[in-house]
Structure formats: structure tokens, C-alpha cells
Amino acid sequence: xxxxxxxxxxxxxxxxxxxxxxxxxxxxxxxxxxxxxxxxxxxxxxxxxxxxxxxxxxxxxxxxxxxxxxxxxxxxxxxxxxxxxxxxxxxxxxxxxxxxxxxxxxxxxxxxxxxxxxxxxxxxxxxxxxxxxxxxxxxxxxxxxxxxxxxxxxxxxxxxxxxxxxxxxxxxxxxxxxxxxxxxxxxxxxxxxxxxxxxxxxxxxxxxxxxxxxxxxxxxxxxxxxxxxxxxxxxxxxxxxxxxxxxxxxxxxxxxxxxx
Amino acid sequence: xxxxxxxxxxxxxxxxxxxxxxxxxxxxxxxxxxxxxxxxxxxxxxxxxxxxxxxxxxxxxxxxxxxxxxxxxxxxxxxxxxxxxxxxxxxxxxxxxxxxxxxxxxxxxxxxxxxxxxxxxxxxxxxxxxxxxxxxxxxxxxxxxxxxxxxxxxxxxxxxxxxxxxxxxxxxxxxxxxxxxxxxxxxxxxxxxxxxxxxxxxxxxxxxxxxxxxxxxxxxxxxxxxxxxxxxxxxxxxxxxxxxxxxxxxxxxxxxxxxxxxxxxxxxxxxxxxxxxx
Numbered sequence: 376x377x378x379x380x381x382x383x384x385x386x387x388x389x390x391x392x393x394x395x396x397x398x399x400x401x402x403x404x405x406x407x408x409x410x411x412x413x414x415x416x417x418x419x420x421x422x423x424x425x426x427x428x429x430x431x432x433x434x435x436x437x438x439x440x441x442x443x444x445x446x447x448x449x450x451x452x453x454x455x456x457x458x459x460x461x462x463x464x465x466x467x468x469x470x471x472x473x474x475x476x477x478x479x480x481x482x483x484x485x486x487x488x489x490x491x492x493x494x495x496x497x498x499x500x501x502x503x504x505x506x507x508x509x510x511x512x513x514x515x516x517x518x519x520x521x522x523x524x525x526x527x528x529x530x531x532x533x534x535x536x537x538x539x540x541x542x543x544x545x546x547x548x549x550x551x552x553x554x555x556x557x558x559x560x561x562x563x564x565x566x567x568x569x570x571x572x573x574x575x576x577x578x579x580x581x582x583x584x585x586x587x588x589x590x591x592x593x594x595x596x597x598x599x600x601x602x603x604x605x606x607x608x609x610x611x612x613x614x615x616x617x618x619x620x621x622x623x624x625x626x627x628x629x630x631x632x633x634x635x
Numbered sequence: 636x637x638x639x640x641x642x643x644x645x646x647x648x649x650x651x652x653x654x655x656x657x658x659x660x661x662x663x664x665x666x667x668x669x670x671x672x673x674x675x676x677x678x679x680x681x682x683x684x685x686x687x688x689x690x691x692x693x694x695x696x697x698x699x700x701x702x703x704x705x706x707x708x709x710x711x712x713x714x715x716x717x718x719x720x721x722x723x724x725x726x727x728x729x730x731x732x733x734x735x736x737x738x739x740x741x742x743x744x745x746x747x748x749x750x751x752x753x754x755x756x757x758x759x760x761x762x763x764x765x766x767x768x769x770x771x772x773x774x775x776x777x778x779x780x781x782x783x784x785x786x787x788x789x790x791x792x793x794x795x796x797x798x799x800x801x802x803x804x805x806x807x808x809x810x811x812x813x814x815x816x817x818x819x820x821x822x823x824x825x826x827x828x829x830x831x832x833x834x835x836x837x838x839x840x841x842x843x844x845x846x847x848x849x850x851x852x853x854x855x856x857x858x859x860x861x862x863x864x865x866x867x868x869x870x871x872x873x874x875x876x877x878x879x880x881x882x883x884x885x886x887x888x889x890x891x892x893x894x895x896x897x898x899x900x901x902x903x904x905x906x907x908x909x910x911x912x913x
Contacts, residue, residue: 566742566856568743570748572910572911621856
């Protein structure tokens, strides 16, 4: 492996300080460096800690962001360590093409990453508040919409329709490849073992076409629905399976996120 | 130059390590029941499920036999700790109680799941009604909840919760700290009926078959008995759920039920699927 040349001259503190005692001189030099390092290491560590906690709280989405960030942080970290390296050893001479090559390559990678992030990558869109819920009662030939804070009471084998209007709707312009959907059931009574054993069968209906049914989805568990280029309307038909026919529950959307 | 190379290698290592972290195997975990003895909370006064003979300290019942079977499969000793119905939640919420699990006709419900964990269900029943023999006034749910009937229910149970909403519509609820107290009140003529889970009523009926009668009236949500465990202890829940599945699949469930309750249609009370651990 070829040795990596140093790219910038560094100051020799021992010659500029002018202290006669060499031991004292070295000790002061180390102290100065420690103070300088300490001045930025502490806030950097604090910021890193806060960022880490934020990413952990975000769960799977935090992992995605951290993977993207790691490229930029890695490249910048390498550049900082190379450009601002302090050493007491004499510096080797540097050929100009090495300088340009070692500077241009990581900066080009960084530029591509930044360009991808801002111009190609589409950020996740939280559309939880835009999803409309209606309980389908086919036998009665009607659909009743959940109103305000009072969701419909749902029994075993009930069908629920979720609608996310894209074309001319409130979610227009949010076209993405996938929908991450988390549904939550709440027992309407103080008795009964209803929520944990309950399962949901979710069938996406994309621009009027049925997608593949995802069976056995539990309350509070995220399900990923591919939208397959749907442009007009995303619907999902949900069949609720409750373990006890006497159970009744409310169904709410905990989170709906469009993502690529 | 060497230092620059070392730093670059370190950065690369950190990036690779973070990328590979999610694929690394989980570390070896400690057993969820590290002690030699498992402390099981039981109620001592449920005929058919959990009773203790006075003087002999001999315990019998479905819940007791289930606890012993689980302990044997875990290669542990089972030690029983008497608790009341109201204490079932409390002992699991307080680690200082030392109770590992509660097996005591403990109905799983969504409210309780917010506070503790459950493995199960291992038994399914519904709310029932016991009356004195010869008393045929209670023929259906309407006649139970009207005419100011005085119904005894055990305090802090789902039985109490299922009937509480009918208090204003012609029903008087008398609550007692233990099931046996309701049974005594019924025999003494202090209440019109004793309402709790049908299976528990069948257990009490064996103690005074000439004086009591379990009616055909059943109502409310299913009562699904589970094994109560401390909250957010998924490892314990998964171990107990796996063993419960074996208990049900290998025929032990039918044998233990026949020994302790002798029901005519035991299959009506057998769960066909256990709940996932949270």
C-alpha cells in the first residue's frame, strides 16, 4: 500500500515558543493542544449524542438517515484528518497532481451524494392526517365515515376502507413508491381479550386495481404496501378478524408514511 | 503519514461496522428463569382450579397442576404463594414481591395487558350464574339484570366489570374479596345469585351439589385465562407460551382438566391458538 502524503504544512510549536527548557516546552505544547481539542470535542460529542438519540427514536427511518449521513461524515472526517493533521515530523514534498487527485475524488463523491439527496431523493411524507377511514357495510349497502374524534365501532369480520386521495386530493404531489402503514385497534370495552390476538387482512386498491393482500397484520405493527406507480387514488380494504365475536374495537391510523 | 492512514482505516472500520451491525448474531442470553425455584401466585379457594386442604397444605386443581407441569419442564421447583384476586396484578407490578408468575383463573384483557404480560390463553369460558337449587327466577340475561336482583361478584375481577354497567337498570351488585365469600352468601340466602366464570361456578358446584345449580345463562365477553407475567418480559412470555402450546398439543390439557373438573364438553373450553407475546 503506498504511503499517503501529507497535504498541508503544519506549524512546529517547539521552535516558535522560545522556551529554553525543552521538557517544559513539550509539556506546554501538549497542554495547548489538549485545550484546543477539548474546546470542540465536548460540543461535538454532545451534538453526536443528541443526534444518535434522535435517530434511535426514529427507528427504521433513523437507520436510513444514518446510512446516508455516514457517507458524508466519513468523507469529511477523512478530509479533516488529512488537512488539519498536526505533526512535529518534517513534511514530505507533495506533487501537485497528488494534491488535486486526493482532494477532487472525495469532494466529487460528496457532491454526488449531496446532489442525489437534494435533487433526486424524495423525502418521506407523513400523510397520517390525510387518510380517510370508512367502515364498509356491504350488507346494508352503505359506507359510514369516521367523524372527528369518534371512530366507528368495528366488530368481527367488519370491512374498513382507507382512502388516500392523490390526484386533486390533499396528498397531491406526494407520489412515492411505497406506503408504510401502521394501524391501531383499541378495545371499546373494559373487558375482553380483543386487541392482541386480532389480525387484519389488508388489500391495497391502487387506481381501482386490487394489489396483493397482506394477511395477519397485528395492531401497532407496520405494514409496507407497494404503490406500483399509483397516481390517482390509494385505497386499502381491511378485513378485521377478532378472536371473540363479542369484541368491538376502534380502528385508527397510527402512522401513514409515503416513501421511496 | 502512518497516523493519517490509521485514522482513515479507523473511519472506514467504523463505517463498515455500523453497516454490518444489524446482521451480527444476538449475544447469548441468560435464562429468563435463573433461580432454582419458581414462585407462583395462586388463590387458595377456587375448587377445581386451586385449593389448599386445611391442615395438610396439600394443593390441588387445574392451575396447581399446570404450574407443577411448567416447573418440571423448566427443571425448576414450584413454590406456591397465596394471593387474593385483587393482589394478582399488584404482585406482578412490584418486583419486590418475588412472584415469577400468577396462575389463578386470571382473565386476559386489554386493560390488564397495559400493566402486565400474559402467556396464553390456556382456558376459555364465559360469565355464568349460580343460584340455589329450586330457584328458577333467573332464566336469561334480562331476568338476571332486572327486578333488583342482588348478585354477588368477586371484587376487582372481570365478572364485576361485566355487570357493573347494569347497576342502574335494576341490578344490585354485592362485591366480595374472595369467590368463596360469594358462594357462602348464596348458600346463606343473602344474595339471589353468584356470578363469575362458568368454569369456576362448576368447581364450586361440586362442593354443594344438592344446594346449588349452575344455570345455562351465559353472557359478556369470553373469559380467556392466561398466565400473568411481569410487564415487558418478552423472554419469559415466549418460554411459557411455547410450553403452554406443548401442554395443549400433547394431551396434558385434557388429562389435567378431567382430573380436576370433569366437564361434559371440555373441547368448548380449549383454546385453539395462543396469543403472540408483546
